Amino acid sequence: MNDIIRTQNLCKHYKETIALDNVSLHIPRGAIYGLIGNNGAGKTTLMRILSNLQSPSSGTVVKSENIKIGAIIETPALYPTLSAKGNLKYQLKICGCPSKEVKSKIAELLELVHLKDTRKLVMNYSLGMRQRLALAMALVGNPQFLILDEPLNGLDPEGIKDVRAIIAKLNEEYGVTIMISSHILSELQKVANHYGFLKNGVLIQEFSSSEIADTDLETFYFKNFL
Ligand SMILES: Nc1ncnc2c1ncn2[C@@H]1O[C@H](COP(=O)(O)OP(=O)(O)OP(=O)(O)O)[C@@H](O)[C@H]1O
Incomplete structure (x- = not known):
């Protein structure tokens, strides 16, 4: 199938709250899919x-066969009393990486996410460093599909630029299909090429950037979200 993942009439209720209401989305293989929605729209769900x-x-949920999924959702699970290398080593062992490959895999992952200060303990990391390490941790199992819930939240402009560049590289050079959520369209426009707009649990529209001009995309967003 051309979609790496799609959903059919997905609903999620929490008692009287309808978090998702008949969501049928399509994420094409190879896409960077921006999921836009205000607080409480249902993105994390x-x-x-x-x-x-x-x-x-x-x-x-219909997934293409045997896809491996990596995800960073809400607070990334990192071990605060270990360094970046310690975190990655632990995760690689859990995932069954052969011992002789662990060192080179750690070096490759740290390079990929632009993380240099590897001796510091994670409890002393800045938000940007945590976000980069969380990305490296999510990549340990070589996922073909990566889900990133608001990975740009709280980052400074340089951090945003850097994480965007890493996302683009993962997509272009490693062929990873990526889903990334945000409240703000302009945060995703520099990196996404497909969009889904979620409002009060309803997927009100999906666009591919090839079928809509940037200005029309912005008009749609402002009309529905501001
Ligand atoms: N475990 C839960 N129990 C009860 N209600 C929940 C639970 N998780 C989410 N909800 C409700 O479901 C709706 C969607 O929440 P969700 O966290 O998926 O939205 P979101 O778009 O990720 O929001 P935000 O941008 O604020 O993180 C909200 O009304 C939320 O209060």
Whole structure:
């Protein structure tokens, strides 16, 4: 199938709250898919379901065969009393990486996410460093599909630029399909090429950047979200 993942009529209810309401989305293989929605729109719920961390109330998720999924959702799970290398070593062992490959894999991952100060303990990391390490941790299992829930939140402009560049590199050079969420369209426009707009649990529209001009995309966003 051309979509790496799609959903059919996905619904999620929390008692009386409808977090997702009949969501049918399509993420083409190779895309960088920007998921836009205000607070409480259902972005995290949708991403948790796509990552198998949670079940829908109804509806289905259709994944292309044997895809491996990596995800950073809400607070990344890092070991605060270890260094970046220590975190990666632990994760690689859990994932069954052969001992003789661990060192080179750690070097490759640190290089990929532009993380240099590797002796510091993670508890002393800045938000930007944590975000980069979380990305490296999510890449340990060589996922073909990476889900990133608001990875630019709280980063300074340089951090945003850097994480965007890493995302673009993962997509272009490593062929990873990426889903990335944000409240703000302009944060994603420099990197995404497909968009899904989620409003009050409803996927109101999907666009590919090849079928809509930037200015029309912005008009749609301002009309529906501001
Ligand atoms: N575990 C839960 N129990 C009850 N309600 C929940 C739970 N998780 C989410 N919700 C509700 O579901 C709706 C969607 O929440 P969700 O966190 O998925 O939205 P979001 O778009 O990620 O929001 P934000 O941008 O603020 O993180 C909200 O009304 C939220 O209060």
